Amino acid sequence: MDKVRSELLQGTLDLLILKALSAVSLHGWDIAKRIAVVSNDRLSLKQGSLYPALHRLEDRGWIEAEWGVSEAGRSAKFYRLTRKGRKELEVEKEHWLSFADAMNSVLNNLEELS
Amino acid sequence: MSAERWRWLRTKCRRLFRRGKEEAALDRELQFHLDQLVAQFREEGMSEKEARLAARREFGAAGEAYREEIRDTWRPPQLADLWRSVRFAVRSLARSPGFALLAIMTLALGIGGNTMMFSVFDSVVRKPLPYPESEQLDRIYRGTPQNSGGNLAPADFLDLQRNAQSYGAVAAFAPSDTSLSEPGQPAEMASGVRTTANLFSLLGIEPQLGRDFRKGEDIPGNDRVVILSQRCWQKRFGGDPEIVGRMIRIDGRPHQIVGVMPAAFNDWRHLGWVDLFRPLALEKDQATNRRDTILHVIGRRSAQVSPAEGNGFIANFGARLAKDFPEVNAGSSWRAERLNGTIQGKTAGTILGLLIGLSGFVLLIACSNLANLLLARTIARAREFAVRSALGASRMQLLRPLIVESLLLATAGGLCAILVAMWGADWLAARSTGDNGEQVILAFNWAVFGWAFGASVFTAVAFGLAPALFALRLNVNGTLKSGGRGLTGTRGHQRFGRILIAGQFALAMVLLAGAALFIRGLNELNHRRAGWQSERLVTGTVVLPAARYSSARTINNFHRLVVERLESLPGVASASISSFAPFFDWADVRKYLVAGRALPKPGHEPAAVVNAITPHYFETVRTPLLAGRVFNARDTATSAKVFIINHAMAVGLFGNQDPIGHRLAQTGRADLQWGEIVGVVADVRSVLPEAGPVSFQLYEPMAQEPRAYDEIAVRAASGAPSVLIENIRTAMTSLDPDLPVRSLQTADATIERANYQTAVLRDMLTGFAILGLGLASLGIYGVIARTTAQRTSEFAIRFALGACVRDITRIVLASGIKLVLIGSALGLLGAVGIAHLLAAGNPGMQLNSPPVLLGTMLLLTAVALVACWLPARRAARINPIDALRAE
Numbered sequence A: 001m002d003k004v005r006s007e008l009l010q011g012t013l014d015l016l017i018l019k020a021l022s023a024v025s026l027h028g029w030d031i032a033k034r035i036a037v038v039s040n041d042r043l044s045l046k047q048g049s050l051y052p053a054l055h056r057l058e059d060r061g062w063i064e065a066e067w068g069v070s071e072a073g074r075s076a077k078f079y080r081l082t083r084k085g086r087k088e089l090e091v092e093k094e095h096w097l098s099f100a101d102a103m104n105s106v107l108n109n110l111e112e113l114s
Numbered sequence B: 001m002s003a004e005r006w007r008w009l010r011t012k013c014r015r016l017f018r019r020g021k022e023e024a025a026l027d028r029e030l031q032f033h034l035d036q037l038v039a040q041f042r043e044e045g046m047s048e049k050e051a052r053l054a055a056r057r058e059f060g061a062a063g064e065a066y067r068e069e070i071r072d073t074w075r076p077p078q079l080a081d082l083w084r085s086v087r088f089a090v091r092s093l094a095r096s097p098g099f100a101l102l103a104i105m106t107l108a109l110g111i112g113g114n115t116m117m118f119s120v121f122d123s124v125v126r127k128p129l130p131y132p133e134s135e136q137l138d139r140i141y142r143g144t145p146q147n148s149g150g151n152l153a154p155a156d157f158l159d160l161q162r163n164a165q166s167y168g169a170v171a172a173f174a175p176s177d178t179s180l181s182e183p184g185q186p187a188e189m190a191s192g193v194r195t196t197a198n199l200f201s202l203l204g205i206e207p208q209l210g211r212d213f214r215k216g217e218d219i220p221g222n223d224r225v226v227i228l229s230q231r232c233w234q235k236r237f238g239g240d241p242e243i244v245g246r247m248i249r250i251d252g253r254p255h256q257i258v259g260v261m262p263a264a265f266n267d268w269r270h271l272g273w274v275d276l277f278r279p280l281a282l283e284k285d286q287a288t289n290r291r292d293t294i295l296h297v298i299g300r301r302s303a304q305v306s307p308a309e310g311n312g313f314i315a316n317f318g319a320r321l322a323k324d325f326p327e328v329n330a331g332s333s334w335r336a337e338r339l340n341g342t343i344q345g346k347t348a349g350t351i352l353g354l355l356i357g358l359s360g361f362v363l364l365i366a367c368s369n370l371a372n373l374l375l376a377r378t379i380a381r382a383r384e385f386a387v388r389s390a391l392g393a394s395r396m397q398l399l400r401p402l403i404v405e406s407l408l409l410a411t412a413g414g415l416c417a418i419l420v421a422m423w424g425a426d427w428l429a430a431r432s433t434g435d436n437g438e439q440v441i442l443a444f445n446w447a448v449f450g451w452a453f454g455a456s457v458f459t460a461v462a463f464g465l466a467p468a469l470f471a472l473r474l475n476v477n478g479t480l481k482s483g484g485r486g487l488t489g490t491r492g493h494q495r496f497g498r499i500l501i502a503g504q505f506a507l508a509m510v511l512l513a514g515a516a517l518f519i520r521g522l523n524e525l526n527h528r529r530a531g532w533q534s535e536r537l538v539t540g541t542v543v544l545p546a547a548r549y550s551s552a553r554t555i556n557n558f559h560r561l562v563v564e565r566l567e568s569l570p571g572v573a574s575a576s577i578s579s580f581a582p583f584f585d586w587a588d589v590r591k592y593l594v595a596g597r598a599l600p601k602p603g604h605e606p607a608a609v610v611n612a613i614t615p616h617y618f619e620t621v622r623t624p625l626l627a628g629r630v631f632n633a634r635d636t637a638t639s640a641k642v643f644i645i646n647h648a649m650a651v652g653l654f655g656n657q658d659p660i661g662h663r664l665a666q667t668g669r670a671d672l673q674w675g676e677i678v679g680v681v682a683d684v685r686s687v688l689p690e691a692g693p694v695s696f697q698l699y700e701p702m703a704q705e706p707r708a709y710d711e712i713a714v715r716a717a718s719g720a721p722s723v724l725i726e727n728i729r730t731a732m733t734s735l736d737p738d739l740p741v742r743s744l745q746t747a748d749a750t751i752e753r754a755n756y757q758t759a760v761l762r763d764m765l766t767g768f769a770i771l772g773l774g775l776a777s778l779g780i781y782g783v784i785a786r787t788t789a790q791r792t793s794e795f796a797i798r799f800a801l802g803a804c805v806r807d808i809t810r811i812v813l814a815s816g817i818k819l820v821l822i823g824s825a826l827g828l829l830g831a832v833g834i835a836h837l838l839a840a841g842n843p844g845m846q847l848n849s850p851p852v853l854l855g856t857m858l859l860l861t862a863v864a865l866v867a868c869w870l871p872a873r874r875a876a877r878i879n880p881i882d883a884l885r886a887e
Helices: A012-020 A028-038 A047-060 A083-113 B003-017 B019-043 B048-059 B064-074 B077-095 B097-126 B154-163 B199-203 B230-237 B307-324 B349-380 B382-390 B395-431 B446-472 B476-481 B491-526 B552-567 B617-621 B647-654 B721-735 B747-754 B756-790 B792-800 B805-841 B850-876 B880-885
Strands: A063-069 A075-081 B137-143 B168-175 B178-181 B188-190 B192-195 B225-228 B247-250 B253-260 B276-279 B296-301 B333-338 B537-543 B572-578 B589-594 B607-613 B625-628 B642-646 B663-666 B674-681 B697-701 B709-716 B742-746
Touching (some): A012 A028, A012 A047, A012 A083, A028 A075, A028 B019, A047 B003, A047 B064, A075 A083, A075 B019, B019 B048, B019 B064, B077 B395, B097 B446, B154 B168, B178 B276, B188 B230, B199 B296, B349 B382, B349 B395, B382 B395, B395 B756, B491 B756, B491 B805, B537 B721, B552 B721, B625 B647, B709 B721, B721 B742, B747 B756, B756 B792, B756 B805
Parallel strands (some): B225 B253, B607 B697, B642 B674
Antiparallel strands (some): A063 A075, B137 B333, B178 B247, B225 B276, B247 B253, B572 B709, B589 B663, B642 B697, B663 B674
């Protein structure tokens, strides 16, 4: 499959991070990996935007961080969702799905109307 | 608060305040990511070195680019901006430490002086006296044309006390210095006050030891009790806790100590100098006396009486007394003034307010100096501003660093200023400590710090405004086109700088002229010897205790003995006793009728100040006799009454007629006692700053009305008076061991001492003037030096075209001197105003002197000439070839 265009749509980065953290707590590297795996390498998060986004979300109180030990036995910073972040994830998800739905409708059905 | 929210807050705080730790954590987080990347590349089959390189490539140079982005998320957005501006300002100030240091020092001196003056004003005028509900307390005056702050006569006070119910309550006290001795020790002079029994309870202060005076202790015979002040208790009795009940000898009679007042009662603004309090026991003839205004009266208004109503009541009461007893009270006007804000009866607010204003001038000069400096800095950075503006920086973004820079300077200056002010206050407290140890206590409180803070913000706005306005009006296009080379600012900016300089010199002129006039006035005052001479004259004061010197005969005998004894001392030319020293105000004002003339309307009789003297007085103080004769030993209690009047009185009453032989009688007595004028002497002027112009002065023989309050004067024939002083003291002690002599010293020393508060004022004014002049010179030097440097190429071309050194020097000097002359001409107007204000507070001083004003202007111009000459010399040394090649 093709790689989607390298820059993500605006506002989707936060949603991706929140979703990735929705079940488990992860460090930055694993967040990027997991998104890449799940999206079949079509979505790749650049660390240049990943880490500022993590710190920004932490500042908003949507995720929180804790130092832990990685599988390789090194100390790493693990992020997890807060309750506020979980609520935000739901809102953002709704938002995105309805947006995608609307986009789909327009793209698939507009010719038929005309 | 939920645990989550709590953890979030902690993170935020850590990010704000524990930057180092957070940075380290960020490093570890990013390093971890990098290592993971390296590990991944290794798995894909790269060598260790290749993997590291590849990871670096992907990661960017240690991720510096987005580190800053991450840090930004750590800071609240506005704070982040502010923080950046502050760091920017600190860096830009640190790049020119000379400028920063100069600015901070200038501000520290300017704000510091101002804050110090405010702290004086605060502790003197704003801080209430240490009495409960002190705003209800009034000082009650009986003003007369001679003395607006006059006291009350005993009988008038007793009338007031009986009728004051609708006002509140009144109490009185009278200073009465006494001798204090304990068995087997020589007597000491103590400052004493006799008070009505209700004074302390009226003020609302209780003794810290023992008891207050009881009702009835102010009846003659019951009054052998005394209350000590805290100061006297500590200094003289070592703070003995068993002091109450002890007997001490006061004026040679045993008195019992019944109490000790607390330290708060020693507030220097009111009763701070007192050692002993005794009941005011009025003898029968004193209680009916409406003539001698000896009582200081204090009132406490009832809670529902406003100050205005209280004053109205007192004024009405005075008017009624004036109608009932016109022969003594006509022409007097009574009033009540708040006790807070007066110092020992004098209004200090005006003069202190004036000093705050003058220190404000220094601050303004400092501000305009800084405005000029900052303006120059901003102009030098015009290109930077233009570029930033062209790149889309908003006005706010352009202004913020300027505003922050001036706020930063002002804050640093303000902090240093508090140190300066504290130091200044220490100096002032030490300088203004009086003979009696009374001291101006300058406390630094929040009001003072608030003032310093306000002054700092004011200065930041005042001097930050100029560069800000400049940046706003920047012409981007023009600035970029000119290439930022040889920028001198537009004409408008130069004009602004010049106006600031001229304004500085106007202010400096006012300060300098005020100080110069005051120095001259005080000098004149201290060396004023109008109508008498001070060389080798020694004076001192004795107060004969009424208990042992009760009759006119005993007093007269004592006076005779004293004069005989003193005149027999070796090296003494002559000696005398008088009721007043020639150089101070004579407080005894009396009204007189002239024989053979129609009675004037009550209250309009001529009034004169009266001095009772022994025969050799004029010889001793050397007041010239103009006509007639002086008193002699044949003018006694039983001989015909005689007077000597001064020149002003002779002219005022008799014009061109010969006054000798005319007869006068004092008003206010049922049986008028006529006395003959036998002589006319020269006018004598007081050396005190508060004294009014010379009034009528009248002398009468001491023998005809002996006084218990005596000024001794001894004229030495030759040599130093210091030996004489000890001889006089010994002689006096041998005559009466219970009688101490106070202030026994040369007349010159007494005068110097009496005017010490005025001297403190002079020193402060001088300090401000020097500071102002220094700052203004610095300002003009800076501006001229800068503009000269900017005109280097112009001067080089002039040189090349044949100008000589003198021409260039003249151009530079002229540009500076013009500003100074304009400024000081403006300042001259202000100086005249200052002289008027100072004169209002010190009516006895000669404060108007055109030569001094002219001299001040010359001095100012001379200093400015030097300040301009330095850059002019540099300009004249320009090597035209080098200068033009550098273009």
